[in-house]
Amino acid sequence: MTSSEPRTRNRPGEGAFLRTDIVDAADALLAEAGSADRLSLRGIARAVGITAPAIYAHFATKDELLAAVVARRFAGLADALRAAAPNASGGSSGSSGASASSGDQSVAAIDTVRARARAYVRFGLEHPAHYGALFGPTADHLGLAYAGSPGEEVFAEVLTPVAAVLAERGSTDSPLDRATDVWVALHGLVTLRSSQRSFVWGELDEQIDRLVDRLLAS
Amino acid sequence: MTSSEPRTRNRPGEGAFLRTDIVDAADALLAEAGSADRLSLRGIARAVGITAPAIYAHFATKDELLAAVVARRFAGLADALRAAAPNASGGSSGSSGASASSGDQSVAAIDTVRARARAYVRFGLEHPAHYGALFGPTADHLGLAYAGSPGEEVFAEVLTPVAAVLAERGSTDSPLDRATDVWVALHGLVTLRSSQRSFVWGELDEQIDRLVDRLLAS
DNA sequence: TGTACATCAGTGAACGCGCGTTCACTGATGTAC
C-alpha cells in the first residue's frame, strides 16, 4: 500500500477530484503511520500515484491537509455519536430514526449516554491514530474552526444527554462538570487502553458502564 | 539552552560521569521538545557540550538513552506517590514519615487516594512531555523491565490505597477494577487538560476529588 | 472539419535541512620502568 501505479491524469476542470483522493489517502495512511507526525506528504503522494508537489495545488501546507483529514473525522465522530441509539446496542442494525432518545419515552437518558460512550470508545480504540490526531497534543496547533477547542462539537454530543440525565433526576449539579468528568474518563480509557497494551484490562463494556454510571450517580 | 560551550574532557576513569550529564540533558530537553519523537541525539550532545558520537560510549541507541530517562522518571513518580501524605496537602512541607497512611489511624484511606491522585495529576500537568513518554504511545516499545506494562509499578501505588478504601468499607468489589477506573480517569484528566488547553476547565482539585470519590463510591 | 492556442493538471529536479549512526583518528592522561 505504500506505492501504487501512477494515476491517470484528471481532465481539465476535474482537478478537484484529486483533492478527495489525497484526503482519503492521508486518512488511510494515518492509521499505518500511527501518528500525524509520522505522516509524510511524499508517502501520501506515493499512495495516490502522483508526485508530492501536486499536493500543493490543493493544500498550501502539510498542516492544511492534516486539518482537512481531522475535520472530516471530527464530523464523522459527531455523526456516529448522534447515530448511537441506545436500542441499537450491538452496532449492527441501521434502524430508522436519526436522533434517538428525544421523543422515545421508554428509553432513559442514561442509556443514551451509555450508547454514546460506547460509540466514542469504539471509535477511539478502532482508530487510535485518528483519535490521537483529534484529541492528542497535535490537535491544538492545527487551528480548526470550532469555537474554543476543536473537540467541542463532539463534546456537545456528550454534554446534551448528560444534562438530560441530571434533569430527569432533578439534580442541581453542574451538567458541564459532570459531562467533563465523563469525557475525561472516556478519553483516559481510550488512550490508556491503546498505549498500555500489556496491562491486564477487564471487560470493556462493563468498564464503560461502570465509569458512566458512577460518574453520573447522585 | 540549545547550544553550550564545549565541555572539559573527563579524566581517564571518569568517563562515566558523562552518562549522568547526558541523561540529565535528555530529561531537560524532553520538556522543550514536547515529545520523545522530537528529541534528537544531536541536540542532547549540543546541550551537554560534546559531539553526538560521544553518546555512543554510554548508550548503544537513542532508544536506550530514552529508556534511561523514562526509567528514572518512573522511579521518581512512584516515589512522589509514596511520599504524597494526605496531611501534607499543599505540597509544601517535607514532613517526617516515609510511607504515609498505614499506621496513622486518624487518616482515612480515601484521603491517601486523594493525595496520591493529586500528586499523580500534578506530575502529569507539570511535565506533560515526560508524562507522555511514560504513559503515551511511545512507552510500550521501549521495552522497560517492569512486569507486564511499564506503568505497573506506578499503578501499584494507586491500587494499594484503593484496595484499602474498599476493605475499610467491607466492599466486595474488585479492587483491581476500581483502581483501574481511577487510573483511567486520572490519565484522561492529565492528557485531556494538557492537549485541550482552550477548553473551559473547572477547578482542578475539585475535579480530582469528584472523580476519585465517585469512582470509589459504593 | 481543421488548425492555433490558452488552459491547467501534473512532473522532475533541486533546495537546504536535521536526523541516527559509523569510522578512523587525536591528544591528554596516568602508569611502568
Added chain:
DNA sequence: TGTACATCAGTGAACGCGCGTTCACTGATGTAC
C-alpha cells in the same frame, strides 16, 4: 626524576536517509475561429 607507552574520552568527517517546499517546465485537453 625522566621517559616511553598504553589507555581511553572524546572529535570530525562522512554515510545515506527522508523530509517539506520551490521552481521552471511539459504535454494533453478543450475551445475559438
